[in-house]
Amino acid sequence: MALLDGDPESIAAYRLLDRLGAGGMGTVYLAQAESGRLVAVKVVHPQIADDREFRLRFRLEVAAARRVSGAFTTPVVDADPDADRPWMATVFTPGVSLRQRVQQDGPLSPTELRQLAVGLVEALRDLHRAGVVHRDLKPDNVLLTDDGPRVIDFGISRVTDQQTLTVTGRILGTPPYMSPEQLSSARKVTPASDIFALGSVIVFAALGHGPFDADNHYLTAYNVVHDPPKIAALSGTVREIVQWCLAKEPHERPTPADLFAAFDRVPACDWGPRPDTLEPSRHRLIAASRPPARWSLAMPRPRLVLAGAVCAVVLAALPWAIPQFSGNPQAGPKDIHPTTLGPSWPPKLQLEPTAAQQPKGWGIWETKIASTRALSSSGQQGIDHCVASHLALLCGNRGGAPGLVSGYNAATGRPLWEPRYEPGESTEAVGIDEVTGLGYYATNESGVITAIDMITGKKRFTLSYGYDGSAPVYLPQAIVVISHGKGITAWDPASGKRLWNRPYPTGDAISSLLESRGALYARSEGDKTQIARINPRTGDLLWQLPLSGFKLLAAGDDTLLLQPVDSTGESSGGQAIVLDAKTHKRKTAHAPPGPASYAYDGERFLGLEPNGTVTSIDSATGTQQWSTETRTDSRTDTGGSSRILVAGDRAYFMTTSSRILCLDRRQGNVLWQSASRSDGSHPPSALSPTPTNDRIYGVSQRGTIFAIKPPTM
Structure with a gap:
């Protein structure tokens, strides 16, 4: 749609090109950044821009959306919730909405339906992990693209809409795709509400109508709350799963993990309506005229043969054809893990041709590290690590005094302010608050945390x-530190106000704190080695366990990866256990024999060894899923200093030659490797890369900070 007379020419640094759509909350524009990249900019309507309650909700939702990173969501690249008209820019992904597709071409084919269902489950899982409940999952908010479905407008619901119900004057959601609890009390909305909406969306995609459709939204809402869904036309297994999603009580609905497992057991021919409910002419249309889905998932050959055999029994009785999955292992659906695969598997390793800016290389920018005369005379490069937000990088020098702190624009790499020099100190970049825009760094020798405005560099508090x-x-909820002799202390990141202080859980000295996926763990050593999980906002002790004879390797979601140690604290090789901290059930595991850094992605522990080998351990069973030797040249070693990081479906780490490697965290395949950014001018290092949205930041061995945009994230 063309721009209208009243539309602005630009929003911030984004030049508006076209209208993509409009709703009760605002207008969505196609825009172009200064770099030439296309983005979708959502701008709030003027009539609600002055609503203080709305602005607060918008600000919190933008912050939550920025934490979401997944294969089936659209990343936020920029936002200003404090502008006269608040706005948010997301990556522009060409495609059509699910509603448009079904209205134009009819229900999805079996292959497309399965891809849609699995992709939406993964998107919801990623949203819920980030603390976001979508509240408005519907066909209009599902974008079908060449490489899979995308959930859009998550966390930002419409405020007004024609013929919608209101709760205290407002409604968050659309009645045909809302849950019973959402209609009765918006305060009761939980992730289970999105699962209910998912069931309704699957019905629409398969049949062309929702399970509770009526003449108007009021009757539809009544059906949602009181009547069973109209899903008799669905095939058996899919119908049972959808009915599970549409349970009236939230606690009776499946979780994303339940759905991954359930979808894995669905025969290929069950994806769609029952054959006896379709008219022959419509069946032929689906079979003959629809091209194969470009966004398809692979399936192991043995399962494909079985699924094909089951379908063949049904198809033999029909006078018309239904498209079947071929014997090609790339043609049918995959097992429970919804990784979007390309036309061949494993994918070809992609290599950056040279360490240069686009188009010769993958570089977006590269900036010489800020330094001082004192640092130069000491032979140090000045900066050895950074933390990143979507707007800025905060960098420090933990390698020793003298210390330096500097800030950089994430989009351009330009310094934001004059570097801060901390004589006699090493500096640790701690984090950046996406909501307030404050950055935090610690001077370790004096034991002080300083909060600074990332735009101006001005000190806010210490x-x-x-x-x-x-x-x-x-953590977003708190900054936590161990003060020997004082216990554990936490402060509010926004105000600097102390939230709580508590003694060590066991009375013994705490040797370390561990953050994993928003959870805080404390490990104590003394007469009794213990590990405890603590609520970072309140300081409440959630649980604690004795761990004498074990070393904690990693933790996440109340699951611990432990390695036995002898009386001297030395491990006994690759033996390990996976322990459920709540049930105390343990499984034998095999961990890398040597030192390794670990990451937890919600399903597995990923261990990175100094030689670049990455191993995946199933967090539920303890079994080793895969082990990949990533050595692609003589300098793939990490030197033992790099950490492995997980973002979306990918795992990343950096080598001593300042290469960044990316792996598929489910399959273990190396997907791409950046070129070496090393000239021998600085000591070998393997610092952790920082992935955000469509780019990755790193500190190189040639004394620079850089950003690259690889072919795929």
């Missing part, structure tokens, strides 16, 4: 924890 404290841990 927090003192003592020279003998631990390195601070940053």
Whole structure:
């Protein structure tokens, strides 16, 4: 749609090109950034821009959306919730909405339906992990693209809409795709509400109508709350799963993990309506005229043969054809893990041709590290690590005094302010608050945390924890630190106000804090080695376990990866256990024999060894899923200093030659490798890359900070 007379020419640094759509909350424009990249910019209507309650909700939702990173969502690249008209820019992904597709071409084919269902489950899982409940999952908010479905407009619901119900004057959601609890009390909305909406969306995609459709939204809402869904036309297995999703009580609905497992057991021919409910002419249309889905999932050959055999029994009795999955293992659906695969598997390793800016290489920008005369004379490069938000990078020098702190524009790499020099100190970049725009760094020798405005570099407040404290841990809810002799202390990141202080859970000295997926763990050593999980906002002790004779390797979602140690603290090789902290059930596991850094992605522990080998351990069973030797040249070693990081479906780490490697975290395949950014001018290092949206930041061995945009994230 063309721009209208009243539309602005630009929003911030984005030049508006076209209208993509409009709704009760605002207008969505196609826009172009200064770099030439296309984005979708959502701008709030003027009539609700002055609503203080709405602005607060918008600000919180933008912050939550920025934390979401997944294969089936659209990343936020920029936003200003404090503008006269609040706006948010997301990556522009060409495609059509599910509603448009079904209205134009009819229900999806079996292959497309399965891809849609699995992709939406993964998107919801990623949203819920980030603390976001969509509240408005519907066909209009599902975008069908060449490489899979995308959930859009998550967390930002319409405020007004024609013929919608209201709750205290407002409604969050659309009645045909709302849950019973959402209609009765918006305060009761939980992730289970999105699962209910998912069931309704699958019905629409398969049959062309929703399970509770009526003449108007009021009757539809009544059906949602009181009547059973109209899904008799669905094939058996899919019908049972959808009915599970559409349970009236939230606690009776499946989780994303339940759905992955359930979808894995669906025969290929069950994806869609029952054959006896379709008219022959419509069946022929689906079979003959629809091209194969470009966004398809692979399936192991043995399962494909079985699924094909089951379908063949049904198809033999029909006078018309239904498209079947061929014997090609790339043609049918995959097992429970919804990784979007290309036309061949495993994918070809993609290599950056040279360490240069686009188009010769993958570089977006590269900036010489800020330094000082004192640093130059000491032979240090000045910066050895960074933390990143979507707007800025905060970098420090933990390698020793003298310390330096600097900030950089994430889009351009330009310094934001003059570097801060901390004589006699090492500096640790702790984190950046996406909501307030504050950055935090610690001066470890004096034991002080400083909060600064990332745009201006001005100091906002300081927090003192003592020279003998631990390195601070940053979470969105709190900044937490161990102060020896004072216990554990947490402060509010926005105000600097102390939230709580508590003694060590066991009375023994706490040796370390661990943050994993928003959870805080404390490990103590003394007469009794213990590990405890602590609520980072309140300080409440959630649980604690004795761990004498074990070393904690990693933790996540109340699951611990432990390695037995002898009386001297030395491990006994590759033996390990996976322990459920709540049930105390344990499984034998095989961990890398040597030192390794670990990441947890919600399903598995990923261990990175110094030689670049990455191993995946199933967090439920302890079994080794895969082990990949990533060595592609003589300098793939990490030197033992790199951490493996997980974002979306990918795992990343950096080598001593300043290469960044990316793996598929489910399959273990190396997907791409950046070129070496090393000239020998600085000591070998293997610092952790920082992935955000469509780019990755790193500190190179040639004394630079850089951003690259690889062919795929």
